[in-house]
Amino acid sequence: MSLVSLILILIVVGVVLWLINTYVPMDPxxxxxxxxxxxxxxxxxxxxxxxxxxxxxxxxxxxxS
Known part of the structure; x- marks a missing residue:
């Protein structure tokens, strides 16, 4: 796995988590x-x-043993 694809996957996971935390109403x-x-x-x-x-x-x- 190349470093670029690794960084892109981390960015996508971070953005998806941010979107969920921002726009989905959930208990803290x-x-x-x-x-x-x-x-x-x-x-x-x-x-x-x-x-x-x-x-x-x-x-x-x-x-x-």
Whole structure:
């Protein structure tokens, strides 16, 4: 994936989220939950795009058998 397409996707996601926050009447709690879900999804997607998700799966916490 090229850097230009990555930036374009991030811009589109940001604009869509801004449009939803501005023009869709919602309870502020629901808006904050929606914003958090979108940010977490974008961060996980970016980790996957840059190949860091596979290295996170190899981290072990605690005893190994």
């Amino acid at each position: 709690k629901i808006k904050s939950i929606l914003n958090a879900v979108v940010v977490i999804a974008v961060v996980l997607w970016l980790l996957q795009v840059f190949g860091l998700m596979e290295t996170l799966w190899n981290i072990r916490i605690g005893k190994t």
